[in-house]
Amino acid sequence: MSARIVHIARNTFREAVRDRVLYNLIAFTLLLSGAAIFVGQISIDIERLVVVNLGLTAVSLFGVVIAIFIGIGLVSKEIEKRTLYTVLSRPVRRWEFIVGKFFGLAGTLVVNTFFMAIGVFGALLYVAHKFSLSDAQILVALYFIILEFLIICALALLFSSFSSPLLSAVFAFSLFVIGSFADDLRGFAALTHGLTRWFATAAAYLVPNFSTLNVISAVAHRQPLGAQLIAQNTAYALFYTAMALSGAVLIFERRNLK
Amino acid sequence: MPAIEILGLEKTYMVGFWRKRPKRALQPLHLTVEEGEIFGFLGPNGAGKTTTLKMLMGLVFPTAGRARILGKDWTDPEVKAQIGFLPEQPYFYDYLTAHELLDYYGQLSGVPATDRKRRIPEVLARVGLTDVKGLQLRKFSKGMLQRTGIAQAILHNPKLVFFDEPMSGLDPLGRREVRDLMEQLKQEGKTVFFSTHILSDAEALCDRVAIIHKGELRGVGAVEELTASVQGKVEVIWQGTLVPASMKALGAECHVTGDTVRAVISESQQDAAIDALRRERIRLIAITPLRTSLEAYFVEKLQHSQTTAGKTS
Numbered sequence: 001m002s003a004r005i006v007h008i009a010r011n012t013f014r015e016a017v018r019d020r021v022l023y024n025l026i027a028f029t030l031l032l033s034g035a036a037i038f039v040g041q042i043s044i045d046i047e048r049l050v051v052v053n054l055g056l057t058a059v060s061l062f063g064v065v066i067a068i069f070i071g072i073g074l075v076s077k078e079i080e081k082r083t084l085y086t087v088l089s090r091p092v093r094r095w096e097f098i099v100g101k102f103f104g105l106a107g108t109l110v111v112n113t114f115f116m117a118i119g120v121f122g123a124l125l126y127v128a129h130k131f132s133l134s135d136a137q138i139l140v141a142l143y144f145i146i147l148e149f150l151i152i153c154a155l156a157l158l159f160s161s162f163s164s165p166l167l168s169a170v171f172a173f174s175l176f177v178i179g180s181f182a183d184d185l186r187g188f189a190a191l192t193h194g195l196t197r198w199f200a201t202a203a204a205y206l207v208p209n210f211s212t213l214n215v216i217s218a219v220a221h222r223q224p225l226g227a228q229l230i231a232q233n234t235a236y237a238l239f240y241t242a243m244a245l246s247g248a249v250l251i252f253e254r255r256n257l258k
Numbered sequence: 259m260p261a262i263e264i265l266g267l268e269k270t271y272m273v274g275f276w277r278k279r280p281k282r283a284l285q286p287l288h289l290t291v292e293e294g295e296i297f298g299f300l301g302p303n304g305a306g307k308t309t310t311l312k313m314l315m316g317l318v319f320p321t322a323g324r325a326r327i328l329g330k331d332w333t334d335p336e337v338k339a340q341i342g343f344l345p346e347q348p349y350f351y352d353y354l355t356a357h358e359l360l361d362y363y364g365q366l367s368g369v370p371a372t373d374r375k376r377r378i379p380e381v382l383a384r385v386g387l388t389d390v391k392g393l394q395l396r397k398f399s400k401g402m403l404q405r406t407g408i409a410q411a412i413l414h415n416p417k418l419v420f421f422d423e424p425m426s427g428l429d430p431l432g433r434r435e436v437r438d439l440m441e442q443l444k445q446e447g448k449t450v451f452f453s454t455h456i457l458s459d460a461e462a463l464c465d466r467v468a469i470i471h472k473g474e475l476r477g478v479g480a481v482e483e484l485t486a487s488v489q490g491k492v493e494v495i496w497q498g499t500l501v502p503a504s505m506k507a508l509g510a511e512c513h514v515t516g517d518t519v520r521a522v523i524s525e526s527q528q529d530a531a532i533d534a535l536r537r538e539r540i541r542l543i544a545i546t547p548l549r550t551s552l553e554a555y556f557v558e559k560l561q562h563s564q565t566t567a568g569k570t571s
Contacts, residue, residue: 007365011351018353081349086410089315089343090366091335257317258271 004092005100012104013111016070021108024062025115031058036123047127052138052220055120060145060216062116063109064176067149070108071156072168074101075248079257088257095249102157102245109149117142134222140230141219147237148213152176154244155208161252175207182209208240259329261418261449262291262314266323269309269473283309284473286323291451291466293417296444298460298467299453300556306473307453308346311422315343328417339368342411346422346453348403352396356387356406359395360413367414381409386435400427408436412443419443421452425459437463461552469559476559485555490525491548494532497541504534518543 016022032055039050075098078084087097117138124135155175159168178185182204189200213233215225266286272278284306291297301307312318314325314332325332328340350359357378364374382388385405390398398406404427411419424440425433440450440463454460460467461481468478477484494510496519501512508530510521523531528545535542 004366007362011362015351015353082345082347083349083351085312085315085317085345086343086348086350086363086407087366088317089338089341089345090363091338091368092366093335254319256319257312 002096004096005103008087008092008097008100009103009107012074012101013107016105016108021066021070022112022115024066025112025119028058028062028116029119032119032123036126039127048124049220051123051127052120053216055116055123056138056141056145056216056219059113059116059120059142060148060214063113063145063149064152066112067105067109067152068156068169068172068176070105071153072160072165072172074105074157075160075252076163076165076168084257094253098157098161098245098249098252102153105153105157106150109153110146113142113146113149137219137222137225140225141215143230144213144215144233147233148210150241151179151208151210151237151244154241154248158244158248158251161248161255176210179208179210180214181211182207183211209236213237259293260290260326261293261295261328262289262297262451263326264289264310264314264323265325267310267313267320267325268322269306269313269318270321282473284313285475287470287475289468289475289478291449293449294444294447295465296440296450296463297452298464299451299470300455300457300460300467301453301470302455302560305470307470308422309473310470311343311345311420311453314420339414340417342414342416342419344407344411344419344421344424347426348407350395350403350406350410353394355392355394356382356390356398356409359406360410363410364413369414377413377415381413384412384439385409386432401429401432404428405432408439416448418449418451421450423454424452425454425456433459457553457556467552469556471560476562477555481552485552490552490554491522492525492528493544493546493548494521494523494528494535495519495543495545496521496535497543500538500540502534502538502540504537505531508534522548 032051035054036051039047039054043050075084078087084097088094120138120142121131121135124138125131152172156168156172159171163171185200185204185207189197189204192200212229215229218225264287266288267284268282268286269284270280270282273281287306287310299307299310309318313320314327316333316338327337330337351362354362360378360381361374364377369377382390385408387402387405387409390402395403395406404424408421408424411421421440424436428436437459440452443450464481466478466480467484469476469484497517499514499517499519501514501519501521505512505521508523508527510523510527510531512519512521521531525547532542532545
């Protein structure tokens with residue numbers, strides 16, 4: 001990887017930290033501690049189920065909000081504030097800037113998720129008093145959540161490369177919601193006929209399939225996750241991320257910075 | 259080898275929401291800047307100075323034309339390692355300190371860590387920012403940001419420096435310091451290309467200037483060459499109400515106000531006017547330049563272009 005990409009990524013991470021993005025961890029910790037204590041008092045035998053469900057859903061939602069709200073400003077804010085001028089007048093290629101920004105935000109989310117994961121396991125230990133072998137599946141769910149973040153970061157960057165922050169947020173959030181129901185959309189497409197079927201299928205496969213990356217419920221119910229699913233999801237997320245990033249690069253390479 | 263060769267760069271923007279129409283920001287521009295000179299790019303606001311600089315920096319793509327910088331195609335990334343750029347009204351990552359910002363820019367320019375450690379305090383001292391360690395840029399004044407901008411432009415010891423309105427936001431002392439810095443850069447063998455609409459700065463500093471107006475080049479050359487055909491004006495004020503005949507003979511426009519006389523004469527007659535007042539034993543109060551010869555040339559070029567445009571339309 002080009003050294004310039006590493007420098008841009010590191011600076012993006014530093015920006016997120018200094019803009020107090022990681023303060024969300026405090027809210028997350030409070031939410032999970034409160035939930036663990038509350039669940040421990042009212043439920044019998046389903047403490048683990050509730051804590052895993054709640055914890056992983058919170059990890060996902062907190063991360064998605066961060067990915068969208070930072071991602072949409074990664075390029076547009078730099079253009080608006082003209083901080084980009086002194087970066088691109090150096091030997092930095094435009095694609096390096098986009099890729100560096102992506103890795104910076106992705107790195108921020110990985111660090112954030114790491115600390116949240118500690119919180120989830122802490123809460124689980126509090127309510128269940130011990131770990132079981134099936135709890136290792138939580139790591140797989142967390143891995144899929146990170147894959148989900150990669151796609152959202154790339155999409156937010158794509159929208160940020162040609163649109164205003166507000167519109168980018170709307171586009172990215174809409175795709176997140178639609179993508180969460182991608183399996184249903186594919187099911188609906190299969191029921192239709194003619195031109196509608198063609199359009200519905202195209203739309204169903206074009207939106208990111210977040211439903212396949214959501215294994216929270218399966219993990220909470222201790223259902224096994226196969227190695228094939230992990231490989232498929234990894235390949236899918238990396239491919240989708242690469243496509244979205246390539247789109248962002250293609251647009252940004254041609255953009256006049258007025 | 260010229261430092262900059264602009265070969266017909268031009269820019270047309272499409273404006274309007276529904277019905278897009280072309281708006282030409284820069285007519286085909288041909289310009290050469292030699293190595294080691296201080297070159298002033300002059301023009302009123304909206305003349306096309308910043309558009310030209312942005313095209314040279316690769317921030318805006320030209321509609322047509324090309325350029326060569328330091329003998330290489332201007333899009334060559336290697337070129338960018340050898341140039342420094344200060345944008346107009348610069349804004350930086352305000353969560354960083356000046357040291358962190360320069361370290362980041364140094365990394366992007368490929369300056370080794372050991373050199374950065376040595377160069378950063380050096381350039382900050384050079385622009386007069388010695389006591390800013392630990393202070394985030396969001397707490398900097400406009401003038402301090404401008405100085406930071408100059409520091410980042412020269413940090414990597416570039417051969418060619420582009421400054422867009424470098425005196426903007428600076429107090430008179432700061433302007434003096436920047437002028438000195440630009441002269442030092444020239445003495446170090448660097449080429450300085452700067453845009454400004456403050457003509458006195460250009461006249462004091464530049465080996466050559468180009469004048470641009472409404473996206474069109476109006477004149478280019480050494481200041482003395484350009485101003486040979488025009489004269490500046492000076493204002494002479496003396497005590498009393500007497501207007502000597504010799505002053506009138508110089509063609510001075512004289513106005514008596516109270517017990518002083520104010521006369522406006524051309525720059526070349528300044529010495530003759532002083533001699534005339536001395537002969538009459540009149541007490542001279544002040545001689546003030548009203549319009550430098552470059553200003554006179556500049557105004558003439560702008561008026562000429564407006565007249566031409568009027569006739570054409």
